[in-house]
Amino acid sequence: MSRTEPSVLVSTDGRAGRLVLNRPRALNALNREMVDRLTEALDAWERDATVETVVLGGAGERGLCAGGDIRGIHEDVRRGGGAESARFWAAEYRLNARIAHYPKPYVALMDGVVMGGGVGVSAHGDVRVVTERAKVAMPETGIGFVPDVGGTWLLSRAPGELGTHLALTAGAVGASDALLCGLADHFVPAERLAEFTAALAHTPPADAVARYAAAAPAAELAQHREWIDACYSADSVAEILRRLCDHGGTAAKEAAAAIESKSPTSLKVTLAALRRARGLSSLEEALNQEYRTSVAALSSPDFAEGVRAQLIDKDRRPRWSPAALDEVTEEQVARHFAVPDGGDLGLGV
Numbered sequence: 001m002s003r004t005e006p007s008v009l010v011s012t013d014g015r016a017g018r019l020v021l022n023r024p025r026a027l028n029a030l031n032r033e034m035v036d037r038l039t040e041a042l043d044a045w046e047r048d049a050t051v052e053t054v055v056l057g058g059a060g061e062r063g064l065c066a067g068g069d070i071r072g073i074h075e076d077v078r079r080g081g082g083a084e085s086a087r088f089w090a091a092e093y094r095l096n097a098r099i100a101h102y103p104k105p106y107v108a109l110m111d112g113v114v115m116g117g118g119v120g121v122s123a124h125g126d127v128r129v130v131t132e133r134a135k136v137a138m139p140e141t142g143i144g145f146v147p148d149v150g151g152t153w154l155l156s157r158a159p160g161e162l163g164t165h166l167a168l169t170a171g172a173v174g175a176s177d178a179l180l181c182g183l184a185d186h187f188v189p190a191e192r193l194a195e196f197t198a199a200l201a202h203t204p205p206a207d208a209v210a211r212y213a214a215a216a217p218a219a220e221l222a223q224h225r226e227w228i229d230a231c232y233s234a235d236s237v238a239e240i241l242r243r244l245c246d247h248g249g250t251a252a253k254e255a256a257a258a259i260e261s262k263s264p265t266s267l268k269v270t271l272a273a274l275r276r277a278r279g280l281s282s283l284e285e286a287l288n289q290e291y292r293t294s295v296a297a298l299s300s301p302d303f304a305e306g307v308r309a310q311l312i313d314k315d316r317r318p319r320w321s322p323a324a325l326d327e328v329t330e331e332q333v334a335r336h337f338a339v340p341d342g343g344d345l346g347l348g349v
Contacts, residue, residue, distance in 0.1 A: 008037040009059070014201030017041065017051040021121075024060025030117040031069040032088045038121065039095050046103060054102065055200050056121060057109040063135065064109065067116025068092070070143065074307040082298035083342075089148070089294050090345055092117065093287040096150045097347055100124035100283050105205045110134050110184055111193060115172070120149025123183045124283065127205045129213075130175035131190040136183055137172035141262040143310050144302030144320070146270050146293040146336070153286035156277040158182050161232035162221055167270050168237070169258040173221065180219040187216035227252050235275075237267045238325050263302040263318070264325045269293055269336045276337075284348030289337065291345035296336040 009020040019041055021028035045051040058064035073085045099106055099121060108122035110130045115137045122128060123136075130136070138147040138155065147155060147167050155163030158181040166173065166181065178184040186209050188196050196212040203211075221228070231243035231252065237259070244256035259267065273293055277286050297303045301321045309318035322328050 006037065007031065007034045008041070010037065010041045012051060015050070015052040016200045017045045017048075017054045019054065019056045020059050021057070021065050022059045024058075024062070026069070027062050027066035027113055028058045028060065028064065028118070029066050029069045029071075030092065030121070031072055032084075032091060035088065035091045035095050039091070039098065042095075042098055042102060051104070053105045053107060053200055053205055055107045055109065055197060056125070057197065058112070058118075061112070063112025063118070063133075064114045064122060065116075065118025066113050067118055067139075068149075070307055071311055074304060074312070077298055077304060082295075085298060086295050086340070086342060089291060092120065092149065093291055093345060094347065096120045096124055097284055097287055100150070102126075107200060107205050109193065109197065110136065110178070111190065115139055116151075117149050119151060119154070119183065123154055124150055127186065127209065128184040129186050129188050129193075129196070129209075130178050130184040130216075131188060131193055132175055132217075133190050134175045134178060134184070135172045136174075136178045137170065138167055139170040139172070141168060141259075141266040141270055142170040142306065144263040144266050144300060144304075144306030144318070145297050146266055146273055146290070148290040148294050150283050150287055150290070152270075152273045152277040152290060153280070153283050154183060155181075156274045156286075160225055160229040162225070162228060164232040164240075164271070164274055165221075165228050165255065167274055168232075168240070168262070168267055169255050170262065171255075171258065176216045176219040177221045179216055180221055186213045188212050189214055224251055231255075237264075237271055240271075241325075263306060263320045264322055264328050265300060265302050265320070265332060266297075266306075268325065268328050268333050272333055272337070282348055287347050288345045292338065292340060293336045295340040295342070296338070 106125040107127040108125040138151040192212045199208040234240045244252045
């Protein structure tokens with residue numbers, strides 16, 4: 001992308017309004033400008049009778065969106081305490097809710113990498129299409145953060161404990177498991193994606209899906225449901241880890257190792273957020289809760305350290321504080337669910 005090109009390409013094509021996230025060098029990571037452009041386009045098209053379908057895609061060959069601009073958030077925290085990041089999240093989460101209730105069909109092309117904020121602008125849509133190249137994840141615990149953009153709402157409603165497994169391990173899934181977990185609706189082979197996308201200019205999404213979608217391969221996680229449900233139904237991260245280690249299976253041990261490498265604080269807050277989200281009645285309530293956990297993370301040492309280890313220095317050796325699960329107090333977890341000093345998000349109120 002040249003410096004003169006916008007971060008989101010907005011155009012119309014027949015009956016379709018097209019949105020293309022256009023920061024391919026950053027794997028289309030979302031920033032405030034992009035959120036604002038997406039919101040403005042949706043507002044305009046809602047009033048435009050010539051636009052019947054909205055189609056979201058990503059520029060480049062690597063994926064739809066790798067998430068929020070974490071480097072920018074890290075710099076904001078270092079420079080100014082994170083006030084701008086809190087405003088970004090407020091705008092982003094409002095966009096997520098807008099997408100979920102948009103009055104026209106919203107088609108998300110979940111091709112390639114779709115992580116974090118990328119899930120937020122796609123998985124709340126009406127028609128969520130994955131290809132065999134899809135790599136879908138909520139990887140927040142790996143950077144000392146907590147699933148957001150409605151991720152706790154989506155994952156808490158996945159079959160059994162699959163969502164808990166994905167949230168705590170921060171693991172990525174392919175097309176079939178995304179379908180199984182309720183993060184996507186239809187499988188369109190990558191070789192048909194361009195034709196499917198072009199057809200939306202003159203064809204209702206349901207008809208285009210009927211023409212171009214195919215049966216997805218068998219879901220890998222389906223064969224692991226028994227131990228996933230048994231292990232992750234525990235009420236604490238420590239007990240989940242004990243059950244995973246005692247299970248004896250290779251996949252369960254690998255899951256335990258993945259969890260043990262994550263921020264202990266993030267793990268405890270994430271499990272609490274998922275369990276609370278199960279009792280909420282709307283996406284908006286979940287986004288309000290996530291706004292609290294996100295703002296609280298700005299003052300957590302683990303968020304800055306996780307970004308440093310994964311994205312800045314890339315040594316992949318974060319030094320979490322506290323370093324162990326049993327050192328994370330109930331008070332430290334509870335503060336993530338308190339109303340931020342700057343006030344609540346207030347969605348749906």
